[in-house]
Amino acid sequence: xxxxxxxxxxxxxxxxxxxxxxxxxxxxxxxxxxxxxxxxxxxxxxxxxxxxxxxxxxxxxxxxxxxxxxxxxxxxxxxxxxxxxxxxxxxxxxxxxxxxxxxxxxxxxxxxxx
Amino acid sequence: xxxxxxxxxxxxxxxxxxxxxxxxxxxxxxxxxxxxxxxxxxxxxxxxxxxxxxxxxxxxxxxxxxxxxxxxxxxxxxxxxxxxxxxxxxxxxxxxxxxxxxxxxxxxxxxxxxxxxxxxxxxxxxxxxxxxxxxxxxxxxxxxxxxxxxxxxxxxxxxxxxxxxxxxxxxxxxxxxxxxxxxxxxxxxxxxxxxxxxxxxx
Numbered sequence: 352x353x354x355x356x357x358x359x360x361x362x363x364x365x366x367x368x369x370x371x372x373x374x375x376x377x378x379x380x381x382x383x384x385x386x387x388x389x390x391x392x393x394x395x396x397x398x399x400x401x402x403x404x405x406x407x408x409x410x411x412x413x414x415x416x417x418x419x420x421x422x423x424x425x426x427x428x429x430x431x432x433x434x435x436x437x438x439x440x441x442x443x444x445x446x447x448x449x450x451x452x453x454x455x456x457x458x459x460x461x462x463x464x465x
Numbered sequence: 466x467x468x469x470x471x472x473x474x475x476x477x478x479x480x481x482x483x484x485x486x487x488x489x490x491x492x493x494x495x496x497x498x499x500x501x502x503x504x505x506x507x508x509x510x511x512x513x514x515x516x517x518x519x520x521x522x523x524x525x526x527x528x529x530x531x532x533x534x535x536x537x538x539x540x541x542x543x544x545x546x547x548x549x550x551x552x553x554x555x556x557x558x559x560x561x562x563x564x565x566x567x568x569x570x571x572x573x574x575x576x577x578x579x580x581x582x583x584x585x586x587x588x589x590x591x592x593x594x595x596x597x598x599x600x601x602x603x604x605x606x607x608x609x610x611x612x613x614x615x616x617x618x619x620x621x622x623x624x625x626x627x628x629x630x631x632x633x634x635x636x637x638x639x640x641x642x643x644x645x646x647x648x649x650x651x652x653x654x655x656x657x658x659x660x661x662x663x664x665x666x667x
Binding site for chain 2: 354355358359361362363365366367368369373374376377380381384
């Protein structure tokens with residue numbers, strides 16, 4: 352046990368001190384590092400994973416948008432017929448099942464205008 | 466050099482500032498200097514490096530025995546400090562914060578050293594173990610040193626901070642950002658492992 356205490360006492364006496372040029376070396380390294388700063392270094396470490404995730408998601412959305420074709424809302428037959436539809440037909444096709452008297456009056460009025 | 470009860474003395478631009486041993490919380494810090502350094506004033510940054518480099522060297526020297534290693538790690542610590550100065554709050558305990566950065570850097574380096582050593586022991590050449598010419602005392606100190614180096618950094622750091630740096634459990638817990646109970650458990654395990662290592666070698 353005494354040997355351990357003596358060992359730790361000896362360890363306490365072993366002290367390193369910086370030399371006269373240490374500060375200059377640190378400052379030189381710092382200025383060199385400042386010159387090499389890229390975009391990545393400007394982002395703080397805890398924010399980097401969030402940034403990577405956001406960029407990855409953005410790229411995914413972009414890829415989906417580019418490579419997966421948009422489904423047309425109307426089929427080819429509907430699209431052809433649509434151009435031939437008059438306003439009354441359009442109104443009838445887009446109307447609901449329980450359209451009442453008001454709706455019929457509206458159709459009559461539209462027919463009258465035509 | 467600082468002996469057991471003599472405080473370490475640091476020369477800072479003509480004035481002499483005493484740094485109490487094992488008391489990183491009681492060092493006077495110029496708040497104005499920190500604010501200026503945060504603003505990018507390189508003379509203030511240099512002054513901070515000059516003021517705190519003995520403390521950092523001293524702490525790193527507890528874990529590393531080669532001067533070049535100590536110097537390299539100290540440079541890393543100050544580069545970390547100066548590039549992340551925005552995280553420092555001038556009213557907080559700056560020396561304590563710096564001690565924590567230093568200990569964390571030492572921990573990372575010790576882990577790397579340990580991995581290298583394990584690789585060398587596994588794949589490297591067998592080293593000669595002839596120590597017949599060494600004195601018995603030097604031999605026992607070498608064994609202790611080897612035992613200390615063989616400890617996992619998680620156990621070694623609190624033990625060295627307690628026994629060599631003479632920090633209190635509270636100070637170690639603050640420096641390592643762990644609970645006091647955790648530090649006590651680690652100290653107990655470190656002592657037990659060291660005793661076991663020495664017992665096996667004898």
